[in-house]
Amino acid sequence: MSLRGLRACMVCSIVQPGSKFVSGGCPNCDGFLEMRHSADTVQDCTSAVFEGMISLADPESSWVAKWQRLQGYAPGTYAVKVEGVLPDDYISAAENAGVRYIPRDGTAAEEA
Numbered sequence: 001m002s003l004r005g006l007r008a009c010m011v012c013s014i015v016q017p018g019s020k021f022v023s024g025g026c027p028n029c030d031g032f033l034e035m036r037h038s039a040d041t042v043q044d045c046t047s048a049v050f051e052g053m054i055s056l057a058d059p060e061s062s063w064v065a066k067w068q069r070l071q072g073y074a075p076g077t078y079a080v081k082v083e084g085v086l087p088d089d090y091i092s093a094a095e096n097a098g099v100r101y102i103p104r105d106g107t108a109a110e111e112a
Contacts, residue, residue: 007046008079009033010086011094012070013104015053015077018042027074032097033090044087052080069102081106 007018012028018039025036026045035041055077059065070078082104094101 007042007048008050008082008104009046010082010084010104011045011090011099011101012073013050013068013079013082014073015050015079018046018048021046027076029094029099032093032099045090047082047084049083050079050081051083054078054080079104 005017005019006015007021008015009021009026009029011033012026014026014028021035021042022037022039024030026033029045030036033041033045035045054064054068054070056062056065056070056073057075059070059073059075062070065071065073068078068080084105086101086103091101
């Protein structure tokens with residue numbers, strides 16, 4: 001499997017090819033990030049720089065999902081850390097949708 005072209009969402013950290021974000025959006029965040037059919041939004045809201053990958057089949061019962069704050073998200077492959085800065089407009093869109101944005105680069109204080 002080639003890792004070239006993979007990107008991670010800066011909100012939920014799901015990893016998939018950049019082309020899949022463009023064609024189908026983010027399975028967790030497309031309701032407010034609206035990446036589908038927008039290569040510019042995919043560039044703004046995802047990062048090609050991430051560390052580690054976790055495959056989750058059942059995010060609801062996985063302790064790893066709880067540890068990584070992934071409960072309630074779609075099954076898939078997620079990055080452990082995602083580098084990048086989400087633009088303020090998208091942070092506002094997330095918060096307006098009831099999603100509390102927590103940077104996934106390890107800089108935010110961990111919460112229980």
